[in-house]
Amino acid sequence: MSPGEAVDEVFLVREKDLRTTRKGDLYVLCTLCDRTGHITARMWQATESIYNGIPVGGFVHVRGRTEDYRGTLQMVIDGCRPYPAEKVDLADFMPTTDKDIEQMWAELLEFLRPVKNRPLRLLLRKFVQDRDLVAAVKRAPAAMEMHHPFIGGLVEHTLNVARLAERLLPLYPHLNADLVRAGVFLHDIGKAAEMTTGTTISYTDRGELVGHITIGVILLQEKADAVAEEIGRPFPPKTLMLLQHIILSHHGAYEYGSPKLPAIPEAFFIHYLDNLDAKMWMTRNAIEEAPEPGSNFTTYLRQLDTRIYKHSDRLGEEDDEEPTGRLF
Amino acid sequence: MSPGEAVDEVFLVREKDLRTTRKGDLYVLCTLCDRTGHITARMWQATESIYNGIPVGGFVHVRGRTEDYRGTLQMVIDGCRPYPAEKVDLADFMPTTDKDIEQMWAELLEFLRPVKNRPLRLLLRKFVQDRDLVAAVKRAPAAMEMHHPFIGGLVEHTLNVARLAERLLPLYPHLNADLVRAGVFLHDIGKAAEMTTGTTISYTDRGELVGHITIGVILLQEKADAVAEEIGRPFPPKTLMLLQHIILSHHGAYEYGSPKLPAIPEAFFIHYLDNLDAKMWMTRNAIEEAPEPGSNFTTYLRQLDTRIYKHSDRLGEEDDEEPTGRLF
Amino acid sequence: MSPGEAVDEVFLVREKDLRTTRKGDLYVLCTLCDRTGHITARMWQATESIYNGIPVGGFVHVRGRTEDYRGTLQMVIDGCRPYPAEKVDLADFMPTTDKDIEQMWAELLEFLRPVKNRPLRLLLRKFVQDRDLVAAVKRAPAAMEMHHPFIGGLVEHTLNVARLAERLLPLYPHLNADLVRAGVFLHDIGKAAEMTTGTTISYTDRGELVGHITIGVILLQEKADAVAEEIGRPFPPKTLMLLQHIILSHHGAYEYGSPKLPAIPEAFFIHYLDNLDAKMWMTRNAIEEAPEPGSNFTTYLRQLDTRIYKHSDRLGEEDDEEPTGRLF
Amino acid sequence: MSPGEAVDEVFLVREKDLRTTRKGDLYVLCTLCDRTGHITARMWQATESIYNGIPVGGFVHVRGRTEDYRGTLQMVIDGCRPYPAEKVDLADFMPTTDKDIEQMWAELLEFLRPVKNRPLRLLLRKFVQDRDLVAAVKRAPAAMEMHHPFIGGLVEHTLNVARLAERLLPLYPHLNADLVRAGVFLHDIGKAAEMTTGTTISYTDRGELVGHITIGVILLQEKADAVAEEIGRPFPPKTLMLLQHIILSHHGAYEYGSPKLPAIPEAFFIHYLDNLDAKMWMTRNAIEEAPEPGSNFTTYLRQLDTRIYKHSDRLGEEDDEEPTGRLF
Amino acid sequence: MSPGEAVDEVFLVREKDLRTTRKGDLYVLCTLCDRTGHITARMWQATESIYNGIPVGGFVHVRGRTEDYRGTLQMVIDGCRPYPAEKVDLADFMPTTDKDIEQMWAELLEFLRPVKNRPLRLLLRKFVQDRDLVAAVKRAPAAMEMHHPFIGGLVEHTLNVARLAERLLPLYPHLNADLVRAGVFLHDIGKAAEMTTGTTISYTDRGELVGHITIGVILLQEKADAVAEEIGRPFPPKTLMLLQHIILSHHGAYEYGSPKLPAIPEAFFIHYLDNLDAKMWMTRNAIEEAPEPGSNFTTYLRQLDTRIYKHSDRLGEEDDEEPTGRLF
Amino acid sequence: MSPGEAVDEVFLVREKDLRTTRKGDLYVLCTLCDRTGHITARMWQATESIYNGIPVGGFVHVRGRTEDYRGTLQMVIDGCRPYPAEKVDLADFMPTTDKDIEQMWAELLEFLRPVKNRPLRLLLRKFVQDRDLVAAVKRAPAAMEMHHPFIGGLVEHTLNVARLAERLLPLYPHLNADLVRAGVFLHDIGKAAEMTTGTTISYTDRGELVGHITIGVILLQEKADAVAEEIGRPFPPKTLMLLQHIILSHHGAYEYGSPKLPAIPEAFFIHYLDNLDAKMWMTRNAIEEAPEPGSNFTTYLRQLDTRIYKHSDRLGEEDDEEPTGRLF
Secondary structure, eight states, X not given: OOTTOEEEEEEEEEXXXXXXXXXXXXXXXXXXXXXXXXXXXXXXXXXXXXXXTSOTTSEEEEEEEEEEETTEEEEEEEEEEEEXXXXXXXXXXXXXXXXXXXXXXXXXXXXXXXXOBHHHHHHHHHHXXXXXXXXXXXXXXXXXXXXXXXXXXXHHHHHHHHHHHHHHGGGOTTXXXXXXXXXXXXXXXXXXXXXXXXXXXXXXXXHHHTHHHHHHHHHHHHHHHHHHXXXXXXXXXXXHHHHHHHHHHTTOSGGGTOSSOOOSHXXXXXXXXXXXXXXXXXXXXXXXXXXXXXXXXXXXXXXXXXXXXXXXXXXXXXXXXXXXXXOO | OOTTOEEEEEEEEEEEEEEEOTTSOEEEXXXXXXXXXXXXXXXXXXXXXXXXXXXXXXXXXXEEEEEEETTEEEEEEEEEEEEOGGGSOGGGGSOBOSSOHHHHHHHHHHHHTTOOBHHHHHHHHHHHTOHHHHHHHHHOOSOSSSSOOSBTHHHHHHHHHHHHHHHHGGGOTTSOHHHHHHHHHHTTTTHHHHEEESSSEEEOHHHHHTHHHHHHHHHHHHHHHHHHHHHTSOOOHHHHHHHHXXXXXXXXXXXGXXXXXXXXXXXXXXXXXXXXXXXXXXXXXXXXXXXXXXXXXXXXXXXXXXXXXXXXXXXXXXXXXXXXOOOO | OXXXXXXXXXXXXXXXXXXXXXXXXXXXXXXXXXXXXXXXXXXXXXOHHHHHTSOTTSEEEEXXXXXXXXXEEEEEEEEEEEEOGGGSOGGGGSXXXXXXXXXXXXXXXXXXXXXXXXXXXXXXXXXXXXXXXXXXXXXXXXXXXXSOOSBTHHHHHHHHHHHXXXXXXXXXXXXXXXXXXXXXXXXXXXXXXXXXXXXXXXXXXXXXXXXXXXXXXXXXXXXXHHHHHHHTSOOOHHHHXXXXXXXXXXXXXGGGTOSSOOOSHHHHHHHHHHHHHHHHHHXXXXXXXXXXXXXXXXXXXXXXXXXXXXXXXXXXXXXXXXXXXXXX | OOTTOEEEEEEEEEEEEEEEOTTSOEEEEEEEXXXXXXXXXXXXXXXXXXXXXXXXXXXXXXXXXXXXXXXXXXXXXXXEEEEOGGGSOGXXXXXXXXXXXXXXXXXXXXXXXXXXXXXXXXXXXXXXXOHHHHHHHHHOOSOSSSSOOSBTHHHHHHHHHHHHHHHHGGGOTTSOHHHHHHHHHHTTTTHHHHEEESSSEEEOHHHHHTHHHHHHHHHHHHHHHHHHHHHTSOOOHHHHHHHHHHHHHTTOSGGGTOSSOOOSHHHHHHHHHHHHHHHHHHXXXXXXXXXXXXXXXXXXXXXXXXXXXXXXXXXXXXXXXOOOOOOO | OOTTOEEEEEEEEEEEEEEEOTTSOEEEEEEEEETTEEEEEXXXXXXXXXHHTSOTTSEXXXXXXXXXXXXXXXEEEEEEEEEOGGGSOGGGGSOBOSSOXXXXXXXXXXXXXXXXXXXXXXXXXXXXXXXXXXXXXXXXXXXXXXXXXXXXXXXXXXXXXXXXXXXXXXXXXXXXXHHHHHHXXXXXXXXXXXXXXXSSEEXXXXXXXXXXXXXXXXXXXXHHHHHHHHHTSOOXXXXXXXXXXXXXXXXXXXXXXXXXXXXXXXXXXXXXXXXXXXXXXXXXXXXXXXXXXXXXBOOOBGGGTBOOBTTTTSOOTTOOBOOOOOOO | OOTTOEEEEEEEEEEEEEEEOTTSXXXXXXXXXXXXXXXXXXXXXXXXXXXXXXXXXXXXXXXXXXXXXXXXXXXXXXXXXXXXXXXXXXXXXXXXXXXOHHHHHHHHHHHHTTOOBHHHHHHHHHHHTOHHHHHHHHHOOSXXXXXXXXXXXXXXXXXXXXXXXXXXXXXXXXXXXXXXXXXXXXXXXXXXXXXXXXXXXXXXXXXXXXXXXXXXXXHHHHHHHHHHHHHTSOOOHHHHHHHHHHXXXXXXXXXXXXXXXXXXXXXXXXXXXXXXXXXXXXXXXXHHHSOSSSOSBOXXXXXXXXXXXXXXXXXXXXXXXXXXXXXX
């Protein structure tokens, strides 16, 4: 949207406020959302009954127009009425991956197929056959804000790491490929219970107090116990221990919430690929989200401790290419 | 070598010392090297003239035997005489890559071939056509101790990073591939002047006081100036700036000697791949170098702040595999 | 033991080495242990068959004498012969608490008795009725070296924290006492599987790669699952979450291996009491272990980043007391 | 107060501002305080003479009403006139402990009574008999914002630490109880001169430039000198040194302003109890101050580096209790 | 300027914004600058054509008046019209040193005169004879905000460090004075290309991605190459290396962007003098810029991690002096 | 001393040990000191009565010779007998400044002479007239090991800082010169009681537990109290506060034991000059103490986190000087 456009759409209401102008007139100030983001909106000449009729956490059909307010886009509401939640698809009001989740999931399962170790195969089956868990995984974001913060983000990020691993495993043949494949699949799986995606992405109490690393370890234990029951003997403890270690250490440093530092080659491998994909998203997103004109840099990004230069994609006016024949 | 073996070989002498036993007898204590490492050796019943005849930094033909001393292998010399330096190949006394350096170099040049940008191609040609520099690069280790600390190590490590990049570039199409290829090639090139590999790997004065990051930037400037002279106009400043930035930021953190943090996607990409390959070498080497029996862990490694578990390569007695058909 | 004493005792052999003097005579150098500590011992005029007869990890009956070697006590062995492991009590050769473990355990159970919440009571019962676990807990040390590093140390330390909590709970009535009691009992319980106490205290592979914090959380999950099965409905998730949080956060800082920082009053309470008891042990032990004469300070203690002053227990010659009547 | 209430009260004026609306009308914006906190207030249709009549740092009698402004309570003033400072009790306009200061002080003195060491008793007497100092101590807060930031806060906090120590001393009989009692009493005493409590709590210049730790040490020296004069010989230097050390080290870490780390058991003991009581206040206060509904967590607290979960006091719907008979 | 003054002046326009009041009237909000700073200004009853006529980055002649808005000075514009850039001196709209730049430059050259080493003299000549570089140096600030952030600031700061060095060199005769003189002159020279001073001070892309330390090293290399060409042999490599080291290490710590720590006495010397002069400016400026009345302290300064006490210049009412004759 | 020299001198005995060779012969191992340092010495064919006759902490007259032992100089004692302590000057056996202490002290007093402020002059007089304190100051080292670690080191270092200040004060006329002069004199004065210099430099108990910063503040208070008594009114509190602040903050960072960070310009000034002089000593000493040949660098110095390059004093073979006429 740009300033001066007419609006005639359904939005999710995140916040509302009834205000008085200095002249004593009432107006409503509220925050409206759809899957592309959120906007501040004002409705002048409001009444208390209009105000009361706006459902926070619910939906409204709005008519109005956009305008520029101190460089930020805002909306002026001419009229609005509640809209039944049954008639909307919640996903339309939440940021969502632009890829096909089912297709990504299928590719992720393909990545697991080469796993040879039998107990590991049984374990992975337990995860994949847990419908509730899989549904939650498919819905989960990869983070609140840092990277892939949208529905389907967890699957998208995990698949990216899987693709990286698939391509690099042949270069490090001493790595235990079974362990890497299972580790990639499981490293962030606790995120399915760390965040909720109702009408906003937010941490669950358990996410805040326990965290996805420990939740992942508990899920892993649960599935290993189920395998043990199936095969009538304990799940191989060493295998379990190594998978636990990969989950615990994948943040790579204590200050990022890993209670153990990587201590097997496979844990280092996953840690770096995980980090690489996150940073690729963060830098690309920072550049795309940065306002078009003006500075050659994005704003300062706390998580990267720097601003990002926006134009490394082209080498400038000198971008004359030559046929890539023999170089030397 | 194991304790109790007979020795009849040529060694490089690193240190020597003339000592007196409590009974007044003289003996020689010295450190001998070949490309596999170094060993402490003693020669009992020595004389001053024997001692004087042992050339530090030179070579000796030694006869004797090995023995265990407090858990460490040592050597007892029965006889030794100087050996002419002309008759040895210095490389036989220095740790050296077990790969073919020329072949690796050729593959590295292949990695550069797809570069399209003309000034970048000219720049890379300047590097590759500088015979002295190329000779130094081929000889250089990748580090004193941390990773690939042997002759040819720089080429081996750089090629590894190139292979990683080659495989991952298709997954991040928004990256500037020309910049990545040139950046990978150049990121550590200053190491060719940071260390010397005479009869030992050691920092040059310049390596210690200036460091390979800045040396690399200076080399880059020199070659860009040469291109400018060739084309009769300045080397494109933006291209130069981005390559400088990649070299400067590739350690990824101030405390590791990078004066700038990565601020373009390509710099992050190279930083993580560089780091990944270094860690893969470090963990693998730590496991291989660890004494066979006893603990399941290596000793504590300061650079990784942990001990490495040695047996993640196999999942234990439960390693029964099944045919990797359809998993789910 | 002091220098010059005769020795006629059974010891555990930790290490042995066969050495040659410069004159070519063989001697044995070995490390011997009993529950009070370990000592370096030499046996001159040894033979290879004597050496082979000394069982590492087994026991020997030694005759000899002690002597001072560079300020350290050492032993000279005059004669030694293997001693059957069946005839010794392993605990006699391992450092062990000087308190009665069963009595401490009983007091610890008393501490749990006031817990009112029914699911919590059921949970605690599951722990206490797990014979193998309880046996391991009673045997476990509280740490490798830092504090209470001896058999029974975990129970001794946990009981100390319980006593602190028992006395302070009345002062902070807003704390959830049930949660505190259960949390104190459980905070370090994973240590029962983190270390082994065979003939030495050492980390298990799982201890090193997974750690007692995560092991504790898994044990907790296992027992909560068992309660769920017993009561036919899920264990109350909020209760479980808060106990998990207490275990996870009890080290109080990321760099000490806590993946979550304390975020409920009860977690802070347990963190400080745990820390207080550890420091009380460390300072007291440092003072007791410090060599009697010479400096008024212990050696530098890395874990406290200081030396400890040994004589704060008395206020010096001026220690004249007066009857403690009304002060002001 | 909640929105829509009528107001007819005396307030302390902290700030005032004369503003013009876009229509050119004048209005006054000011901050009013009482002991429960402060509020922003506006007076529309003001004149310059009204504005000039409002005394910053003085008192006004206000009539008006409260309203909600962007989720924050504000006040609209209908009329106000200056109120004579003589007619108010300053303490009514400053946050003050809800406990009886004299009673707390008396209990604190009881805590000191068991001190046996004569010079220490004389020293404590000097403190307690210094009327000006005692008056300042009773008035002082324990901190600007962190914990117990109100009149009487220093006594309340010190007494809390004393109660903790009283209960825990029997558990660590190797501690020097005299030193602990005196140390608890003195550890924060410099705060009496670090902050002022006129019509607001603020640092004195000396508090900012010298700090309560050093001020405390100087006060201690002054009183020890007075004892020396009384007894005709120097105050026992070791006793003085140990008390100085306790004051200096009680923050437990350099970065919190302790120039020395704890190096006697008594200093550790006081450091942990001090910290525990501060954290108990901070967590409890954070929960009580957090707006009732909405999130289960408080806002992020910088000093604890986390948000606090507000509902650990109850274990949820499952809170069924059972009689606390024999548990196992 | 103070509130209530009439304005009739030319300003640089930094930002502008067209806004609507709630009544639908348009007004302009903009930021105006001259060399003393910047101010927010409003023009009520504006039209779109008035708004369009205001040139951002250009100049306007403004009539209006100042007023106080929430304690900040603002401006109300009554009328304004564009002003031709040709008629203004850009320097009048940028903060500029209050010293004579040419005179400072001359003194700086005097500081270099005692240099004896011939190659060093030739090198310095190359710098001084590079007209473009010298022009840029004279214009450059010493920093964006931290210290001497104005036109001429680089020369002013460098001269200050030179004066410090000139006075202290006699006290440390073991220092290599030639190296110190050249090092002082060169340490910050890269700042001439790190920032631009068009109508505002801002980082260049190269400044942000490469930084003044590396730019300085490259400039040094360029001039050393020029000397080499002149003398027909390489510039003495040791001299070059030491100068590079001084530039690289002059920030004194990795976290401040130095890729090498000082490792020669001369580098320490320059690091401390550089730092001293920066801090002298920062503290003095903080005191001068602090609003006159109220607190005895400036606001918190992040770069110094403290507030600065404003009145250490006088010792208070007790400032009675006595003739400074013999003191003891 | 170099290997092979004859020895016939008096030494201080720091340690002794009676050892047995494998053949059963006794020998004495001891550490002997004079003001130039310490050496390890052995006496073969010793008896117990010889051993008993050697006084630790006392003096012996030794005859013998030096020899090289693993690259370290050692001594072989042929004969030795006790030497009466009365006949030696203790200072001959402790490292001592090579400057004249009285002359340095006199110059330091000259530095104080320009102080104008009367109370400050009175205060300084109290210090200078305290004979015991002055005697201790003159004897004190500036540190245990870091810089100027010898008798007279405190005066030497303080005078150096005074000379720096004397020369730089004219460049920063806004500094309060009286405060700087007094602050320089006092900043380290607590070191006179922090260390003892009996037959070795070591921390006093008070030095270890309280530290020179706090001791200095207490000394200052004592002298200010004395002035107050003399003038019949309190010592000006602002002056006292600023001096306290300078002492407290002169280490410049919490982690170096300063409980307050510099917050007045004068405190920054003293902090940097103090640091500069310490580093000048450390680098110079490191270079002088480094073994002559071999590496161009000293060993790694923990306190500087680097090795020091030894040859920055000369610019190498290219050291051709030219007459320093007009440079440009």
